[in-house]
Amino acid sequence: MQFPVPFSSDEQLIGIAEKYGTPLFVHDESAYERCGKEALAAPNAFGLSVRYAMKANSHRAVLRIFERLGIAIDASSIYEVERALAAGIAPEKIQLTSQEVQPAERLRELIAKGIQYNATSLEQLRIFAWLDCAKDTPISIRVNPGLGSGHNNRTNTAGRGASFGVWHSHLKEALKLIEENGLKIERLHTHVGSGSDWRVWQKAALLTLKIAAKMPDVKTVNMGGGYKIDRVRPEKSIDLQSAFKPVKKAFKDFARETGRKLRLEIEPGTYLAANSCILLARVEDICDTGPKGYEFLKINGSMTELLRPMIYGAHHPIRLLGRGEETEADYVVVGTTCESGDIFTPKEYDPEGIDTVSLPRAERGDIVAVLGAGAYGLSMSAKNYNTRPICAEVMIGKDGADRLITKRQKPEEIWARELD
Numbered sequence: 001m002q003f004p005v006p007f008s009s010d011e012q013l014i015g016i017a018e019k020y021g022t023p024l025f026v027h028d029e030s031a032y033e034r035c036g037k038e039a040l041a042a043p044n045a046f047g048l049s050v051r052y053a054m055k056a057n058s059h060r061a062v063l064r065i066f067e068r069l070g071i072a073i074d075a076s077s078i079y080e081v082e083r084a085l086a087a088g089i090a091p092e093k094i095q096l097t098s099q100e101v102q103p104a105e106r107l108r109e110l111i112a113k114g115i116q117y118n119a120t121s122l123e124q125l126r127i128f129a130w131l132d133c134a135k136d137t138p139i140s141i142r143v144n145p146g147l148g149s150g151h152n153n154r155t156n157t158a159g160r161g162a163s164f165g166v167w168h169s170h171l172k173e174a175l176k177l178i179e180e181n182g183l184k185i186e187r188l189h190t191h192v193g194s195g196s197d198w199r200v201w202q203k204a205a206l207l208t209l210k211i212a213a214k215m216p217d218v219k220t221v222n223m224g225g226g227y228k229i230d231r232v233r234p235e236k237s238i239d240l241q242s243a244f245k246p247v248k249k250a251f252k253d254f255a256r257e258t259g260r261k262l263r264l265e266i267e268p269g270t271y272l273a274a275n276s277c278i279l280l281a282r283v284e285d286i287c288d289t290g291p292k293g294y295e296f297l298k299i300n301g302s303m304t305e306l307l308r309p310m311i312y313g314a315h316h317p318i319r320l321l322g323r324g325e326e327t328e329a330d331y332v333v334v335g336t337t338c339e340s341g342d343i344f345t346p347k348e349y350d351p352e353g354i355d356t357v358s359l360p361r362a363e364r365g366d367i368v369a370v371l372g373a374g375a376y377g378l379s380m381s382a383k384n385y386n387t388r389p390i391c392a393e394v395m396i397g398k399d400g401a402d403r404l405i406t407k408r409q410k411p412e413e414i415w416a417r418e419l420d
Contacts, residue, residue, distance in 0.1 A: 003232075003317035003318075003319055003371060005278065005319060005369060005371065006028070006031060006275050006276075006278075006371065007028040007030065007031055007396065008026070008028070008396060010319075010321040010322045011322070012402075013026065013278075013280060013321055013367065013369060014321050014322055014367050016280070016394055016396075016402050017280045017282070017321075017367045019402070020392050020394055020402075020404065020408075021392065021408065022280050022281050022282045022300055022301070022367070022391075023279060023280065023281045023282075023299075023300055023301040023302070023305050023391040024279070024280045024281075024391055024392050024393070024394060025277055025278070025279055025280075025305070025373065025377065025378055025391065025392075025393040025394070025406075026277065026278050026279075026280055026393075026394050026395075026396065026402075027059075027061070027062070027276060027277045027374065027393065027394065027395045027396065027405070028276055028277065028395075028396045029065060029395055029396065029397050029398050030396075030398050031275060031276035031277075032062060032065045032066070032272065032273070032276045033065060033069065033398075035271060035272045035273070035275070035276060036050075036052075036065070036066055036069040036071055036272055037069065038240060038271075039071070039240065039266065039268055039271060039272060040069065040070070040071070041240075041241075042240045042241070042244045042266065043240075043241060043244040043245050043247075043248045044244065044247075044248055044251070044263075044264045045248045045249075045251035045252045045255065045261070045262075045264070046251060046255065046261040046262060046263055046264070047263040047264070048263070048264050048265070048266070049072065049220065049263060049264070049265040049266075050070075050071045050072070050265070050266055050267070050268070051071065051072045051073060051074040051095060051222075051265065051266070051267040052066045052071050052072070052073055052074065052267070052268070052269065052272055053074045053076070053225050053267045053268065053269030054073050054074065054075055054076075054080055054083075054084060054269070055075075055076045055077075055080065055269060055376075055379060055380075056269030056270055056272070056273045056274075056374075056375040056376055056379065057269075057273045057277070057374055057375055057376075057377065057378070057379050058080060058083055058379050059393065059405065059406065060083075060086070060087035060088075061395055061405045062273065063084060063087045063089060064087060064088065066272065067087075067088075067089055067093070071272075072093040072094070072095070073089055073093055073094045073095065074095050074097055074225075074267040075094055075095065075096050075097070075098070076097060076098055076099075077096075077098050077100060078096070078098065078100065078102065078106065078110075081094055081096055081110065081115060085113075090114075091113045091114035091115050092114045092115075092116070094115050094116065095115070095116040095117070095118055095140065096110060096115055096116070096117055096118060097118040097120060097140075097142060097189065098120065099120065099163070099164070101121070101123055101124055101127065102124070102127070103127075104127050104130055104131060107127060107128060107131060108131055108132075108133065111131065111133055111137055112133075116139070116140065116187075117137075117139045117140065118139065118140035118141070118142055118187070118189055118222075119139060119140070119141050119142065119166075120141075120142040120164060120165055120166070121165075121166060122166055122170060122173060122174060122177070125141065125166075125174060125177055125178075125183075126177065128183070129177060129181040129183060134181060134182075134183060135181070135182045135183065135184070136184075137184070138184040138185070138186040138187070138217075139183070139184070139185060139186070139187070140185070140186070140187030140188065140189050140220075140222065141166065141174065141178075141185050141187075141188060141189065142164065142165035142166065142189040142190065142191070143165050143166050143168055143171065143174075143188065143189070143190055143208070143211055144164060144165035144166065144167050144168060144190070145168055145190050145192070145204050145207040145208055145211065164191065165189070165190065165191070168207075168211065171211065171214065175214065175215070178215075184217055185215055185217055185218060186217055186218060186219045186220065187218065187219070187220045187221075187222060187265070188208065188211060188212050188215060188218045188220070188221050188222065189221075189222040189224065190204055190207075190208045190211075190222070190223060190224055191223075191224025191225065191226065191267075192204045192224065192226065201223070201226075201227075201243070202243065202246050202247060204223070205223055205246075205247045205250055206250055208221055208223065209221065209250055209251070209254050209262075212254070212260075212262060213254070213258060216260075218262065219262065219263060220262065220263040220264075220265050221251075221262050221263070221264060221265065222265040222266070222267065223247070223264065223265070223266055224266070224267055225266060225267040225268040225269050225270070225271065226268075226269075226270070227240070227243075227266075227268050227270070227271040229270050229271055229274045229275065229372070229375075231274065231275070231314075231315065231316055231317055231371060231372035232315045232316075232317055238271070240271075247264070248264075251264060269375055269376075270375040270376070272375075273374040273375040274372050274373075274374050274375040275371070275372050275374065276374045277373050277374030277377065278369050278370060278371050278372075278373050278374075279301050279305055279306055279369070279370040279373040279377065280301075280321075280367055280368070280369055280370075281299035281300050281301030281305075281367070281368050281370065282299065282300050282365060282366070282367055282368070283297060283298070283299055283362050283363065283364055283365060283366040283367075283368060284298045284299060284300050284336055284364065285298040285336075285364065286298070286362060286363075286364065294331075294332045294354065294356065295329060295330065295331055295332070296331065296332050296333075296334055297331040297332070297333045297334070297359070297362055297368070298334055298335075298336050299333060299334070299335065299336070299344075299368050300335075300336055301335060301344075301368070301370060301391075302335030302336055302337045302342055302385075302388065303335055303337055303339065303341070303342045303381065303382045303385065304335070304337060304381055304382050304383055304384065304385050304386070304388045304390075304391075305373075305377065305378060305381050305391055306344070306370060306373050306377045306378075306381060307376075307380055307381045307382055308376055308377070308380070309343060309344050309345070309346050309351070310341050310342060310343065310346070310351055311351055312349070312351060313346045313347060313348055313349040313350045313351040313352075313353070314346075314349075315345075315346075315348050316344065316370050316371055316372050316373065317370075317371040317372060318333055318344065318345070318357050318359065318368060318369070318370055318371070319359075319368070319369045319371065320359045320360050320362055320366055320367075320368055321366070321367045321368070321369055322366070322367070323359075323360035323361070323362070323366065324360055325360075326360060327358035327359055327360060328359075328360055328361040329358070329359060329360075329361050329362070330356040330357070330358050330359075331345070331356055331357055331358075331359055331362070332345050332354055332355070332356055333345045333357060333368070337382075337385055337386045337388065338386055339385070339386075344370060345357050378390070378391070378393070384414050387411065387414055387415075389408060389409035389410060389411050389413070389414065390406075390408070390409040391406075391408060391409075392404060392406055392407060392408040393405050393406035
């Protein structure tokens, strides 16, 4: 049995592939909206704000869908801030949470525009304290609670092996800096990792509230994102309604003990975008390495479009469109870059290993759909490797019509910036 496509039909997708060419990302407006509304409905005690971690998928069409729903933006770089502004997102709806240390002058410009700032290190906090506007500008601080979780070590953003946030044992130094400079820290932020165990996330919530107890000006606690989406086994994905109930209780307990009713903020990326987009690619070649080897399905999608399987060992459902449901062959699905690691079917969480996927018998020219490609797909891919042009993107609107939202890059545009 093949995995069902979460939206559209095989026939429509094949038609879209013929119309726009491959490789091609196909987005679904209704899917983005559905996921956004699910996040906005997460249980909470005293109010909920949702930010979209735009690094997952930064396309302006996607940002605008979430903006219409009342979802704000978390930007991971100054460039993402500029991109969100260019997409028409209001400055006060954008928060910068970055590993980059911004010069004081740049930081002053951001604050003047109304961008919210989240200091993720003691140095970032010190630089902010130097600003003339520091005492009058409420900001956020990110703290590493000492506990992290991700679907592997490369997606773990807290604990001893992660540089994100002020390490919890350095909190006294941060509090001293805040007090000496009269800073207003109204938001507290933690993030344990992407694809994390929701039980670890719940435990981190309790640790975060203990930190909030030491910061009397805090009004909002941001519990980050990284909510697990299992693309192959949906039943193992996080259930927001169940996972957030203990956190809701913890916020109520905190209010009863301290008299402070804290607002909950979350910043999902994968949860909102992953299953709202697929990658279409054409079968270019089929080859094998003998009776004891593998049969390879070479598609014209590649690590230049979707890098997650190659660096994380991430599994994405793969469907051969228009070939029915009966599986007849086990294929290693690979891209067509000159790179031995360009494999769409690695061993799960082991990018060094090789696995197969069972599909109907394929022929050259068939269209393959790689599902769950909306988050950390094109935004994180190895763009232009082998001088491959960046692919086009299409959005299926709520009216069912397909619209081009990104033009396919022309090869000459790749080297146009180069100087003799």
